[in-house]
Amino acid sequence: MELKLYDTLTREKRVFVPLDPNNVRMYVCGPTVYDFAHIGNARPVIVFDVLFRLLRHLAKQGVWDGGKGETKVTYVRNITDVDDKINARAAEEYPDLPLNEAIRKVTEKTDKQFHDDVAALGCLPPTVEPRATEHIVEMKALIERLIASGNAYVADGNVLFSVRSMPDYGKLAKRSLDEMIAGARVEVAPYKRDPMDFILWKPSKPGEPAWPSPAGIAAPGRPGWHIECSAMSWKYLGEMFDIHGGGIDLVFPHHEDEIAQSRCAFHTPLMANFWMHNGFLQVEGEKMAKSLGNFVTIKELLEGWCGYSWPGEALRFNMLRTHYRQPIDWKFESLDESHKILWEWYKDIEGLQEDSRVSTDVIAWLCDDLNTPELITELHSLRKKKEFKSLYNALQLLGFSGKRENIIRRAGTSRGVSAAGIAGSFNAKENPDQITIAGEVLPSDDQIEKLVSMRSAARVAKNYKESDRIRDELKKMGIVLHDTKDGTAWEKVR
RNA sequence: GGCCACGUGGCGGAGUGGUUACGCAACGGUCUGCAAAACCGUGUACCCCGGUUCAAUUCCGGGCGUGGCCUCCA
Incomplete structure (x- = not known):
């Protein structure tokens, strides 16, 4: 069986063949744990869970290792636990606590809820769920490499990626640097060499999470958003891997920047062989806000x-009734x-x-x-x-x-x-x-049986008025009857 | 303003250069005390305007509408 997947980079459906027949490697951008996940967040989690299950199935069939069925499938989904929004939320919710403690409270609570949510949606845990804050070493290693190769520079205590140093920059999003600059609406920080250059590392404000900086910068700092995914995918999947997934809104700048970082750091022609993006979600015809x-x-x-x-399974099924790219x-x-x-x-x-x-x-x-x-x-x-x-x-x-x-x-x-x-x-x-409406209280099976037999007795006596009344009563309790030649069956409806 | 998607019958939603999608709902029928369930049957859709073609919902161009990205939002 041939697996075909649509690749955002080449804009075509292609036959999927793993780079390493012994290990299929997939990375999906996970949540930033500052707030409970919304239904839009659930879409990539469900979509790539289905892909994970399919890959495991095909691996077991030996599709890629000549029938042996020993191909591993490694699925990495990160947790972003260092981010401006987390800091803001922590300060807002726990104004009396030291910021770092408040951040821990926010991320722990959000992280737990996320795992409860996705479990209810029937999603398998990924093979690895790395946290950004536990991979600062890898991020700094990448940053040092990028500086050494001339793809990044230090300015004002920041480390920035130089987009001009990457000829393919903009290929994933299908837009040229000139187009981006022409269309830009943001004010450009004065220390940037090029308006589109993006942050790899930035100084921390007092009280914010901070780590010793790379590149000889004295003040402690923290990583930019994009570098996390490059670092964690590198650690668990290597310099090049098979599939990178996420929501379509991540194409630019997040994934474009990941590609720039990883390819320039490792001098590779690709970061991932397939880039997969799920479509956007609206609620009741309107943008969710x-x-x-x-x-x-x-x-x-x-x-x-x-x-x-x-039920989580209904949410999951509803999601899968629409093609993931629509x-x-x-x-x-x-x-x-x-x-x-x-x-x-x-x-x-x-x-x-x-x-x-x-x-x-x-x-x-x-x-x-x-x-x-x-x-x-x-x-x-x-x-x-x-x-x-x-x-x-x-x-x-x-x-x-x-x-x-x-x-x-x-x-x-x-x-x-x-x-x-x-x-x-x-x-x-x-x-x-x-x-608050009280949860529905279902009658016990005994009570139901009793009513059903009362109705049957009424029917035998041709007292249809009474039998219909009992049927209506049961219906109100969510019990539907089926009269068959062998008697009356009943079931609880949804 | 720049870039990118999407627009299918009442609703959801695939797909295709010419032949029934499918599901839900609806309607009709069989059955049944009446229902429900089950089974059978019914609907003739593809945003607008051009172009290509023997033939376009399907390809190309333009328009309109909705949405996304360009503001570390999946």
């Missing part, structure tokens, strides 16, 4: 959005439909035992640049053909449990966007008393 009141975190979706607490509009209707589809599928695969045989059609769609929408069509068709085992195996491969008890939806706190629109969500936040 705190000022619009439609900012939605993963945590909120899991706890209560549009009146429901959503824009996606996150809305209640669509999420509701996703949940419903899973709910129906899970009924059919109840009680099946998993095995690793996944239909080749399913793999083929994944291998076509992760065409998950076509893959989902294939799953619908498997269900229609009553090939439930195949459906189950495919869902397992994609990271779904297939267990109905894991995707029961409950009434949640109703903060956030309502099905009708986003109006009023801020008021709800201001008046917490009004936002």
Whole structure:
């Protein structure tokens, strides 16, 4: 089976072959831990988790090592824990603590929530999750190399990368230096040789996190953002590796700058062989922004959005119904439909035992640049053909449990966007008393059985008025009845 | 202002130079005390204007709309 992936650098779908047949290497930009992850942050995490799972599957099949099945897959996703926004947030939330202590509190809390969130979304932990603050040594080594090779210079206690020293600069974003300068709207720092030069290292303000500086700079400082990823990918994946992923908004400047740093430091023709970027996400047709009141975190979706607490698997499935490179509009209707589809599928695969045989059609769609929408069509068709085992195996491969008890939806706190629109969500936040609806209380199985048999008795007596009344009552509790020739079955709906 | 995407039936969403996508919802039918479920059936979509072509939703150009990046935001 041939895997084809779209590469942002060459703007084409190409056959993927690992540089090293014994080790497939992938790096994805992870979160900056200053605030809870929003649903837009969830997209790359889910998309590249699916790719990780596919790569592992293909590796096991021996696709790249002549059938031996021993290829390793190394997936690195970093955690950025040194950043201006973290500093700002820490100072705001814990004004009475020393800054470094406040920062630790913010990053620990955010980091924990992030891991809880992505676990709920069914994502596997990456092979390595390096933290920026634990890789300052590697960053400084890179910076020294770049200075030695003439690609970086010291100015005013900063180290800057000289974009003019890199002929290919701008290739990923498809724009020339002249275009960038013409279009620039930012004020240029006076110490920059070229307006587009970017920071590799900068002095720390008093109280900020600080490390001894490279390049003979006396004052302590801290790294720029872009150098982190170059340093951590180098440490765990080497000078060149296979896949680098992230959101499309990272193409410029972040990934462009990573390429410049890594290629110039190692004199390599490439940093990553494939650059993959997921499309942007909007909420209810609008850009997600705190000022619009439609900012939605993963945590909120899991706890209560549009009146429901959503199972992580429904969020995951909803994400995969759109191709990863397309824009996606996150809305209640669509999420509701996703949940419903899973709910129906899970009924059919109840009680099946998993095995690793996944239909080749399913793999083929994944291998076509992760065409998950076509893959989902294939799953619908498997269900229609009553090939439930195949459906189950495919869902397992994609990271779904297939267990109905894991995707029961409950009434949640109703903060956030309502099905009708986003109006009023801020008021709800201001008046917490009004936002909490008690979690749905499901009746016990005994109670249900009792009501069902009461209804059956009424039906036998042809007391249809009473039997319909009981059915309505059960319906209100979320219990739906199915009359079959063998008696009445009941199930809890979502 | 510069660069880059996207625009498909009520909704979601693939794909293709000429043939049914698919799913959800809707509607009709079978079945049923009535429902539900199940099964069967129905819809003839591709932003606008030019061009290329025997043929364009699909390729090219322009326009309009939406969004992203150029402000360390996935």
